[in-house]
Amino acid sequence: MEGLGEKKPWGKLSRLLGAETEAASELFLCKKEWTIGRKKGCDLSFPGNKLVSGEHCKIIVDEKSGVVSLEDTSTNGTVINQQKVVKKQTYPLKNGDIIYVVYKKNEPENNVAYLYKSLNSEQDNMQELADNISAVTAMKNQPEQHPSTGLDDGPSIQTASVASLTSDAEQDGQPPPKKKLKYEVDCPSSHAPPPSSNVKGTSEDAKPSSVKPDKMEETLTCIICQELLHDCVSLQPCMHTFCAACYSGWMERSSLCPTCRCPVERICKNHILNNLVEAYLLQHPEKCRSEEDRRSMDARNKITQDMLQPKVRRSFSDEEGSSEDLLELSDVDSESSDISQPYTVCRQCPGYGRHNVQPPPYPPPLETDASQSTGDAPSTSATFPAVTQEYVCSSQGSHVICTCCFQPMPDRRSEREQTPHVPPQQCTVCLQSFCHMYWGCTRLGCFGCLAPFCELNLGEKCLDSVLNNNNYESDILKNYLASRGLTWKDLVHESLAAIQRGVFMLPDYRINGSTVLCYFCGLRNFRDLTYQYRQNIPPAELPVTVTSRPNCYWGRNCRTQVKAHHAMKFNHICEQTRFKN
The missing domain is CATH 3.30.40.10 (Zinc/RING finger domain, C3HC4 (zinc finger))
Known part of the structure; x- marks a missing residue:
């Protein structure tokens, strides 16, 4: 095939807006490989459509044979004439094929479809003639499959007429009218399938109106x-x-x-x-x-x-033989997932060693130096307070479930109100139960699910997107701390000291450095302190490119600050000044 350079187009894509509308735009295919996707570098780009993959598919032409094919590289798939293309495989494209970049049965208004038209007439004629000859040959080889119409010579006459028309078309050098021949052969058969695989250019709305979707x-x-x-x-x-x-x-x-x-x-x-x-x-x-x-x-x-580990808390009543939510039902069908299961006992129950207790959902850690680093091993400690080590559950004692590791522990929250030596078992803000301060959490990767605010381990990545999910403002704060040799722990201690002086303020007035918080509540209040810390940095200590930006009208409430170009252009460490109502 000659002349397949970039100047001479070999194909065209026409966008379909509906069943009865004309194409809204036309794209001429000139390059050897034409890419379609959500990325901006694609030849046909859909940057705002989340249903389209970054690199959705490719349309490739063979320069020697002129054969055009489509290769699918998407996540949700590409559909050609309502037939899904296998991922990482190619599908030959023919003139009139409809390419669905987005195909949703339940939401047809979201479909994105293009009609492919070939501009190489010689190749189309040869391909059309080959398809018609193969279809007619298949009809000749299976004459007995057509039901009788009452005339003995009916099917044979039709087959002969098809063969004669084919030979005449071959002598004239023109392909036979495939649609007409197909219907002539199939019409006498009342049970023959409708001609769908060889008819091209039909849209989704071209189905018979009598067939209702399921x-x-x-x-x-x-x-x-x-x-x-x-x-x-x-x-x-x-x-x-x-x-x-x-x-x-x-x-x-x-x-x-x-x-x-x-x-x-x-x-x-x-x-x-x-x-x-x-x-x-x-x-x-x-x-x-x-x-x-x-x-x-x-x-x-x-x-x-x-x-599939469920997140349901279990609590036991004080009455013997009765309970609320005895066992947490799993998502797997099992006859054992019912009330007939035995009571769950904790480590301090008298019969703990005699019961068949299910192992924890996380395996025990190995006693190695590497596993004892923060966040890589469970937070279990062998140095429990004496009031914890000597306690034994009563026969009718109630239990609570740790929200982090899903393991039971004795409910001693009311006892802590009279005896402060009992370790805390719940967060002050959300009132969820945690076992880290009582006897150590057994979940792998636990940073310390419950601790005083000043001792809470938030992890080294707690400063990522800490300022209202604004990566640009968060990087400014991280660079400021790094230039002064400070860490997020220093930021917490300075902010807690500012709370004591009345400079900073948290939404919950009860919170100070000694308030017992869970990881999530601590992280939420850490974000509030970080914003106030960044707000109180003197402008002279920040780069000129940071301080020269104008304030955004929406301030810290701006929903566009997550985008880099908007965050770099406007300052969002400020309050909203417009449209407050």
């Missing part, structure tokens, strides 16, 4: 694989559902929901939807996945049991 199938379809759900899981808090295998591949690249981009806090099994899928497949067995496909889905499922 609403149940649309509801039970995974948006990632566009097939019926298999081993369904739901994400919280958005409650969107996906196949476990499909989401396993997604969560390796992102911690956000594939549908709404909401941060995922928990994964759980969706037994109701799984039961609905099983009932639906009993009525429609032809839509079942193949055995090989199911084995492949199970092998790609990387969601383990610890990811």
Whole structure:
């Protein structure tokens, strides 16, 4: 194929806005490789569409043969004529093919589709003639599949007419009218399938109006694989559902929901939807996945049991033989997940050694020097206070569950009000229970889930995006501290001293350096102190590029400050001055 340089286009993409509208824009394909995606460097870019991948697909032309193909490189998939392209594989493009960059059955208004038109007429004619000859040959080889119409010579006459028309078309050097021949052959057969695979350029709305979409199938379809759900899981808090295998591949690249981009806090099994899928497949067995496909889905499922760990607190009443929420039900179907399970006992219960206590969800740490660094090992300490080591639970004593490691401990919160020597067991702000100060938390990676505010370990990355998720302002603060040899711990101590002097103020007046807080409440108040610390830095000690920026109208409440170009242009360490009401 000659003349495939960048000056002479070999194809054209026309955007489809609807079933009955003309193309809104046309793109001529001149290069050997044409890229489509969300990145700005793509030839066809969708920077504001989150349903399009960064590098969604490529359209490639072979300079020698002129064959045009599409290679899918996306996450959600590319659809050609309502047929999904296998990832990392190529699909030959033909004149009139409709390329769906975004294809959603339940939300057709969000679909993004382009019509491909080839500008190489010779290659199209050869390809069209080859398709017609292969279709006619298949018809000749299977004459007995057509049902009888009452005339003995009916099918043979039609086959002969098709063959004669084909030969005439070959002699004239023009391809036969494929659509007309296809309908002539298929019309006498009342049970023959409709001509869909060889008809090109048809849109999604070209289906017969008598065929109604299956609403149940649309509801039970995974948006990632566009097939019926298999081993369904739901994400919280958005409650969107996906196949476990499909989401396993997604969560390796992102911690956000594939549908709404909401941060995922928990994964759980969706037994109701799984039961609905099983009932639906009993009525429609032809839509079942193949055995090989199911084995492949199970092998790609990387969601383990610890990811399904529930977050329900359990409490026991004072009455013998009764309890509230005896055991926390897991997300796995099990006959043992009911009230018939034994009572959970803690380390200080009299019968702790005689009961079959389930092991903690996290393995015990190895006693090595590397594992004793902060944040790499559990916060369990062997030097407990004597009031903790000597305590033994009564036979009817109540227990609380640690929010961090999900392990029970005796409830001694009321006793602490009369005996201050009892270690604290709950956060002062959120009142959640934690065992770190009582006998040490057993969860791997625990920084210290409960401690006085001045001793709370927030981790070395606590300054990342600490100022209202504004990375630029946070980097200014980190550079300021680094230039003076200060750390985040020094910032905490200076800020707590400023609270004592009345310079800084927190929303909760009860909080000071000795207030017992959990990690999350401590981090929330640390952000408030960090903002006030940054606000009180003298302008003379900051670079000129920082102090020369004008204040943003929205101040610290600005929702655009998370974008780098806006954060660099305006100062957001200020209060809102406009539109306060």
